[in-house]
Amino acid sequence: MIADLILLGTPRSVGRFTGVRAIHEARSALEAMRALAAQPSPPDAVVFADGDKSLEAADVARVLAPLEAGAADLVIGSRVLGPRARELGLWRRLGHGVALNLIRLLYRQRYTDVGPLRAIRFPALVALGMREPGGGWAVEMQVRAARTGLRVVEVPVSSGVGRAPTARNLALVVYRTLRTIVRYATAR
DSSP states (O other): OOEEEEEESSOOOOOOOTTEEEEEESSOHHHHHHHHHTSSSOOSEEEEEEOSSOOOHHHHHHHHHHHHTTSOSEEEEESSSSTTGGGGOHHHHHHHHHHHHHHHHHHOOOOSOOOSEEEEEHHHHHHHTOOOOSTTHHHHHHHHHHHHTOOEEEEEOOTTOOSOOOHHHHHHHHHHHHHHHHHHHHOO
């Protein structure tokens, strides 16, 4: 499988990931997706990762495995299922808990994490019609996947535990996340 790894946020050293071409995108995942769609031969799959220096090569392989096996259209790396779940911190766990319970209530879809690492088949990504340019991107992908019936699998990862966000950044992320969840619940 040929996959592109999109690192969001601050630049970092990527190292080598087997079968993956690393691309840094400081602006947004939406911009990265548009750039890939404009290529003459887009990748089979895309891996999106937070660029917070917590990415582990084994986790990239772990999220690609269900796609390669044909068992999923979208794979979410779950820190909650991973070995470092206790390191997430109270505020991050509470914020994700609110968002994930709202998704379960409104979309009848159960997720354990708004994962920092996810792999998706490129045609499925394009079909989702993603529009969120910033902080609501990850949850928009999960909500749209639930609405369109994509086969979603979660796998345990160690990546994305990184430093806790500042209070201001946390407030922005919570606002964008909740706004995205509710907006798609009220849209037809």
